[in-house]
Amino acid sequence: MILDNAREATAEALQVRPDEVTFTPTGTHAVHLGVLGLLRGSRRGDLVAHSAVEHSAVHHAVRWGGRGDSVGVDRTGRVDLAALHTAAERDDCAVVALQSANHEVGTVQPVGEVDLPAGVPLFTDACASMGRVPLPRGWAAAAGSAHKWGGPAGVGVLLVRKGSRWRNPFPDDDRIDERTTGFENVPAILAAAASLQAVVAERETTSARHRELIDVVRSRVAAEVPDVDVVGDPDSRLPHLVTFSCLYVDGEAIVTELDRLGFGVASGSACTASTLTPSHVLEAMGVLTHGNVRLSLQDDATRADVDAFCDALPEVVRSIRARVGM
Amino acid sequence: MNDIALELDCRGMPCPRPVIELARNLASVAVGDLLAVVAEDPAARVDVPAWCRMRGQEWVREDTAADGVARYVVRRLA
Structure with missing residues (x-):
């Protein structure tokens, strides 16, 4: 019953x-x-x-x-x-x-x-x-x-x-x-x-808010991090997630460093997988597979949260690149 | 095969090292010349062409080195 x-x-x-x-x-x-x-x-x-x-x-x-x-x-x-x-x-x-x-x-x-x-x-x-x-x-x-x-x-x-x-x-x-x-x-x-x-009852407002926040991440990452590939369809997409790849960056290093700063992210890079093979999704799309970061917004994410992430990211990427002389 | 100006041996190097070596050695060949990277890292198959697109270089082809390891060939455009 x-x-x-x-x-x-x-x-x-x-x-x-x-x-x-x-x-x-x-x-x-x-x-x-x-x-x-x-x-x-x-x-x-x-x-x-x-x-x-x-x-x-x-x-x-x-x-x-x-x-x-x-x-x-x-x-x-x-x-x-x-x-x-x-x-x-x-x-x-x-x-x-x-x-x-x-x-x-x-x-x-x-x-x-x-x-x-x-x-x-x-x-x-x-x-x-x-x-x-x-x-x-x-x-x-x-x-x-x-x-x-x-x-x-x-x-x-x-x-x-x-x-x-x-x-x-x-x-x-x-x-x-x-x-x-x-x-x-x-x-x-x-x-x-x-x-x-x-979730269904609130999705119109949640989606609109998430869509706007992810638009901020997409444009700020592309503008503020050199040599980055922001992937996926910019418009016809899920409201709450974004994926991008940074040239010359080890996927595990960037996930670890962002985690240390309090940002939980995932990665489709080979360097973070036990198999040493990159994400079959990124591979099929023909986009950069290393230095990959996937950010999924929590339901209550705010503009301040995404700005904090976007503020921290360029220095994280720069320092990892500096370690390998890039 | 003789058209390669410089071949980089990145056998055994994990991702993203082969692409880093490619970028580091780009300036060692003249504009218009071919640069090749030999790598076992499976990510290089996707990442070398992606690097060419992002950095404005030309993706030429994938072939194999004498020992059967994959070789990725690019042309320096700038």
């Missing part, structure tokens, strides 16, 4: 039907179920055409359950829509996967413009955008992650459009919601649904 309330609140916030909502243990699991369930329901083959900048959860699901056909993106990270359509026309193309917006650079993908042949469903990984911006149109299955909208960790959302050919890719579990396995984490799901309602 309590779970049904959470399901209804979530459905209403996302403007979908309650019976299209399944709660999963994580966003990653929702992605896996979404991709693999559409693959299993397909009568065409096992090929998944996807953008080159999908989250690794999509790449892993595709590799595990089928074959991938990666479609390139432009310098801003936006998928080549014509190439995606061509890939979808192949006889053995079973599913097309296109994220709502990119999790690293924020670029919004043209999900609503995707026009697929009959029998080829669209999976949309909406983990980066769910709650913050309305869901795009046209998907047969979609996935979200509660902690990405500010809810608790440990709750994912799988959406399966009524009437789409989705089949459980894993063994059945004879429970109320046949799309998932095990007992739902009811307290966390309630918290997730409540925070989603709050």
Whole structure:
């Protein structure tokens, strides 16, 4: 009963039907179920055409359950829509996967413009955008992650459009919601649904404020730090995040130094990853991968916060470059 | 192969060292000449062309050194 309330609140916030909502243990699991369930329901083959900048959860699901056909993106990270359509026309193309917006650079993908042949469903990984911006149109299955909208960790959302050919890719579990396995984490799901309602109710004002603050960061970083690549689409983007790369700067050094000054940032640089390979997103976009910084605004971020960051950054970059004689 | 004015050996160097070496040695070749960097660092494949775009130099090609390690060739334009 309590779970049904959470399901209804979530459905209403996302403007979908309650019976299209399944709660999963994580966003990653929702992605896996979404991709693999559409693959299993397909009568065409096992090929998944996807953008080159999908989250690794999509790449892993595709590799595990089928074959991938990666479609390139432009310098801003936006998928080549014509190439995606061509890939979808192949006889053995079973599913097309296109994220709502990119999790690293924020670029919004043209999900609503995707026009697929009959029998080829669209999976949309909406983990980066769910709650913050309305869901795009046209998907047969979609996935979200509660902690990405500010809810608790440990709750994912799988959406399966009524009437789409989705089949459980894993063994059945004879429970109320046949799309998932095990007992739902009811307290966390309630918290997730409540925070989603709050985020959606306030998103117009939050988005406008975040968009303005990120515009400040984008223009100040580009103007005040020499040899910097501010990446992602400047306009068609998520409101709350920005990514840029600084020439000759070690990614780990800049993250560590900013952290020491109290600014929590992430990086897609190889030097910060255990694998020594750079972010596949930055690579696909053809933008500088080293010295990479990703700033995500907290909900209550202020102009003073972003100004403090922009004030500190040029000296941080200069000192790291000076260490290597640049 | 003989058209390279200077080849930098950046084998074993981690990111972003190969690009730093490229920038440091740019002035060692004449404008219009080719400069190459040999590097195992996988980030160099993306970062050398990106460096060319950001610094106004010309990205020429990727080929391989005699030992099979990737070599990135750029032309000094300024």
